[in-house]
Amino acid sequence: MTNTLTYKQWELSALVVARMGFDVKTGALTLDGRYMQRSINYFVEGHNENADYYAPGINGESADTYQSAQNYQDGSYIKVRNINLGYNFKPSQLKKTGLSSVKIYAQCMNPFSIYRATDWFDADFVSYANNARTWAATSATRSFVMGVNIGF
Secondary structure (H helix, E strand, O other), X not given: OXXXXXXXXXXXXXXXXXXXXXXXXXXXXXXXXXXXXXXOOEOEOOXXXXXXXOOOOOOHXXXXXXXXXXXXXXXXXXXXXXXXXXXXOOHHHHHHHOOOEEEEEEEEEEEEEEEEOOOOOEHHHOEEEOOEEEOOEOOOOOEEEEEEXXXX
């Protein structure tokens, strides 16, 4: 969904992207999560019995019989992919320059997620090509651009 709001010479636009109702394989949620510096919600009797994952076995990762089946999570997300703020100069302001239009703008790409079902990575970057999965990134690269559009 793209929205553009204008007021006098100002222009504000935002691109919001959503994908709902799909599963992603999120990676090993066995004891090796300790190496990835992830906080994993394991079952602990008498303390954390409403956990997302069962307690790891006594033999570490090899004892997690069903770990591959438990690694699927809801990949749904709603995120803002682009915000753009610009100012369009009036033709009367450009008379002496010989230019027909000038717009200055600032843009932010991937500023934030409104909602993410996965707790440690951005499911927007999971892709499946030729039945081979490419892993997602933990977050999108946020970037800022400033520019000028000039018409002659």
